[in-house]
Amino acid sequence: MSRKQNHQNLIEQMHSKEWRALPQNVVLSGDTKSGKRQRVYEILRKFSVALLVGGIASLLAYVWIDMMSGLSDEEKNPVAVHFENNGGLLDEAWFRAWTEFDENEAPNLHHLRNRLLAHPQIYAARVLRHPDGMLRIDVLERKPIARLEDDDSGVRFVAADGVVFSSDAWAVRQSGLPILRDVRLAIDAKTGFDCVPVMAKLADFIETARTSYRKLFEEWDTISLRDFPSDERDIARPWSLISVVPFAAVQNPGHAKIREYVFSATRFREDLKLLASARANGTWDMVLSAPTRAPAYRVLFITNRKNPMKEFREMRLIPLSAENP
Amino acid sequence: MAQDNILAVIDIGSAETKVLIVDLEPQLQVIGAFCAKTEGMRKGEIVNLGALKESVHSAIRQAEKMAGAARRVRGACLAVSGALVGGFSVTGLTSVKSGCVRAEDKEAARDDAFSACIHRVPENRHIVQHLLRRYLLDRREREEPLGLSGKELTYDLWVIDADDTYLTELYQIPNRYGMAVRGLFPASLASAEAIRTFAQIMDDNRLVIDIGAGTSDFVLFRDGAVVCTGVIPVGGEHITNDMSLGLQISKEDAERLKIKYGNAYAREGDNVFAEIDLDSFDGELKGFSKHVSRYKMELITEVRLRELFTLISKKINVESAFSGTVFLTGGTAQMEGIGKLASSIFGNAEVRIGEPSLSFARAYAEPKYSTVVGLAKLYRDSQAKSAERDVKVGWFRRLFREIF
Secondary structure, three states, X not given: OOHHHHHHHHHHHHHHOEHHHOOOOOOOOOOOHHHHHHHHHHHHHHHHHHHHHHXXXXXXXXXXXXXXXXXXXXXXXXXXXXXXXXXXXXXXXHHHHXXXXXXXXXXXXXXXXXXXXXXXXXXXXXXXXXXXXXXXXXXXEOOEEEEEEEOOOEEEEEEOOOEEXXXXXXXXXXXXXXXXXXXXXXXXXXXXXXXXXXXXXXXXXXXXXXXXXXXXXXXXEEEEOOOXXXXXXXXXXXXXXXXXXXXXXXXXXXXXOEEEEEEEOOOHHHHHHHHHHHXXXXXXXXXXXOOOOOOEEEEXXXXXXXXXXXXXXXXXXXXXXXXXX | OOEOOEEEEEEEOOOEEEEEEEEOOOOOEEEEEEEEEOOOEEOOXXXXXXXXXXXXXXXXXXXXXXXXXXXXXXXXXXXXXOOOEEEEEEEEEEEOOOOEOOHHHHHHHHHHHHHHHHHHOOOOEEEEEEEEEEEEEOOEEEOOOOOOEOOEEEEEEEEEEEEHHHHHHHHHHHHOOOOEEEEEEEHHHHHHHHHOOOHHHHHOOXXXXXXXXXXXEEEEEEOOEEEEEEEEOOOHHHHHHHHHXXXXXXXXXXHHHHHHHOEXXXXXXXXXXXXXXXXXXXXXXXXXXXXXXXXXXXXXHHHHHHHHHHHHHHXXXXXXXXOOEEEEEOHHHHOEOHHHHHHHHOOOOXXXXXXXOOHHHXXXXXXXXXXXXXXXXXXXXXXXXXXXXXXXXXXXXXXXXXXX
């Protein structure tokens, strides 16, 4: 045996006596009790996460499939419409006519709503599509508080926000509304419709008279806006007045001699109260029935400022000549 | 997925198991670490393998989690220590025929040493590491004999071996976790490697003593080379036991007392009558009132440590004075006064407390981490050496060697 072979044998023998020569039994899975427990926990955790994700995915898939099948059914079945007018006068037939609604086509909700809002009588509209395919329309209508009578466009109505609109349904029902004269119409900045400017104050006046002084209100025929400002900033001026012309004698139990009431645009509440109290305590009839009096009167309300510390409103009867009232 | 460049470095001590998860490439760095109480090991011996495995596995798992490498570490590096680890010296002898030492002569001397080593290692033991101590040329010490003239060349080898049963049981711990043992080093060498700082210290004579909980490992270097290694089955636990018996207190109280008031050098004088009230100690000990003598406690500690140092000095054959530096490391090395005591026993030698100072483990600069940090360094160095050897021997030469 050569020296090299001896050396090799020696090295091999040395290796066989080293620690590396001892057999190792490596368990690749790391199979200890706690390791097993750990793995089971990990598997359970992963499984529960997968279950959760799978559940969410299947729910979304179900909703999607249901929605798609609903949409495909729509193409076959006509769209059902539920119209809710919230106490208004417009109905489903009006909706179909106004929007030219085709129930065999998938509705464009945005366009439908815009079309509804294009009618001046509609104040607000909500268009919804239910999961079952039904179309739900909710509208809030404008209600008239006065009328406009023009020779060319006939009778139109004025809502509390000043918007002027035409309506056949209201024409039948609300013929007793006061008529506005001498109106200078403007364009509403928000809606683009015709409107009566500074209508908020006028609506307040009409509503106060209608609700608190019903008897007085029922005698009124027309309200003239001749001296009523068209700018909000001028409302507090002394010449801002609301002129009311009552009905003729037959329809007017108040008194046939009165041709016009002129109320202050800002202090009309005091004026109405003054008038109502005069009518109630009998002085009104006594004064007007006196034989020496003029044939017709204009009733004017002014502020008595003789005592600056104690000013008050007072009513004046302005006599009018019979020829030129 | 397993990553070969990641390694678990495990130091299974009697009291604590320290695990470092290190990344070997491109630079050695610690990516995860955990320290946990060891179960099933007493005074350096495995007494309950199941419990030991569970506790070590738990520590490995925590370290892996910290490293973000759960179930991906497939290699482990371990330290061996305890009564079942031994060391002996063998020499190989060859005659220098040409009168001038050549490479063949060195190889022949080494082969002779290996042959003697094989015959000397018992059947039931395996070699953990063998280290060249020195060359003797005509009985004169030589660092590198190549080219020198002489007639007789001696190869002096220090062999560290361990019992097969102990090694098999030790292997089971990482094996059952799915890790193969890739590195095995004596704890004493690992500790010495961790606290080695400067080149001049390496050249000096030095004695490194790693005082653990159950055992104390030591290694003696002379002129930078290992002279001998050994394990003394005395550690911090023995001190605790002695205190428990001597002061008539529970082991838990004794351990707390040792950590808080332990002093390795008993101080006489005023301290003789000083007492520690256990009732108010840490606010934890309730139910009884007891005072222990501080001097008595220190005396017990000193006696035990004195015995330990005396045993080591006998093992390394230092009768009078040790002309070098003594490094104390390990958990018990943090005790107050231990340096003074060691110095008195080792002939007033310079005594230092060794802490790991390697750059990759700055966060673990405590004596108790010496072994685990040194293990990582030793493994890295051994890998680098084997890689270097592979590069040096080219494929042509290897083929030639295979044929002839």
